[in-house]
Amino acid sequence: MATTSKASATTKTDPEQTAATTTTDAAKKTSATYGISDEVKGKMSEEINEMLSFAVYNGITINTDVVSLIQNCSVDNLVNAHNMLCKNVAPATPKSIAYTRKLRENTDKKTLFSKLPLVRNLIILSLVFLATFIITGSSEDVNNTSLDLGVMNNHGRSLLLNLAYLSSIAGLGVLFYLLKNVSASVKNGNLVPEDTIYYIALIVLGVISGLIMSEILHFYTKDPESINLFNKSVLALIGGFSSDAIFTVLQGLIDRLKAIFAPSNSQ
Incomplete structure (x- = not known):
């Protein structure tokens, strides 16, 4: 029991x-x-x-x-x-400081050119655009007459070379901006891994905006014949360098049009 x-x-x-x-x-x-x-x-x-x-x-x-x-x-x-x-x-952040330290620790035995892959890739792209600019600019098919024809009236090999010429100038413009920006980021220690994706997208936007500026948004001073090699080159360069500004302007125009045709229902 x-x-x-x-x-x-x-x-x-x-x-x-x-x-x-x-x-x-x-x-x-x-x-x-x-x-x-x-x-x-x-x-x-x-x-x-x-x-x-x-x-x-x-x-x-x-x-x-x-x-x-x-x-x-x-x-x-x-x-x-x-x-x-x-x-x-x-302007440095904990994330950018850790990223910079990681690059410095993992690349002690590497050359200076390969320590920063982003800077290396931008320099290579700059050389590619520069070579394209020199090759297409020295072609007989790229001149004032062929550029005056524009996209609609030109065709074939001449059109391809002219577009490559303008695209290379726009690419040089956007890379000029990016290299200056990256240099400041490296100096200030605010470089982050996401900048690689951002810069790739910005290069594409720069080339597109350069073509838009030089081929679509013509600023006629007197008549279409006044657009020459120098004017289109400058427009392509400005479009590539200020791709962010071009996007902001176009976005502002779209927002204004939406406000006109689709007003708010606030009463």
Whole structure:
């Protein structure tokens, strides 16, 4: 009988232990779900250290309040220190600083030309557009007369060479802008991996806008005969260099037309 009572007591305590264990696990899950995880805190501390290292290495003045904040590992202090350092190292960001450091660490044995693939690719594209410009510009089919014909009246090999000539000028214009922009980004430490995709799209937009400026948006001063080799080349160069501005202008025109033909229903 005594053995039976002990067994029943043990059986009764098992559900209690199970309930306590379940409650503890639920509390852990709740804290991990609704609170700031240790992984986020560690990432924040890592970014703070990287920004401090970047600021010290580049001689950037740091807010001295950061020192007292990082000594206490509370979430509020880490967030405040992170915000202060982001303002101190701007226009660089924690993401760009980590990306630049990764490039520097992984390319110690590489040549200077291959350390930054984005800059290397832009330089290669610039040489390609420059070679295309020289080859097409020296052709007999590219002249004032053939350019005056435009897309609608020209045809065949002459049309292809003229479009290649204008596209190469537009490409040189957009690459002139991008190389200057990339140089500033490398100097300021705000280069990020997404810039590669952005610059590829901008090159395509630059070539398209250059062709639009030189072939579609003709600025006639007197008559169509006044458009010559120099005028179209300048328009293609400006279109490539200011592709963002051309897109903004066209988008503004579309928005105005939509506002005219589809007015809002506000009363």
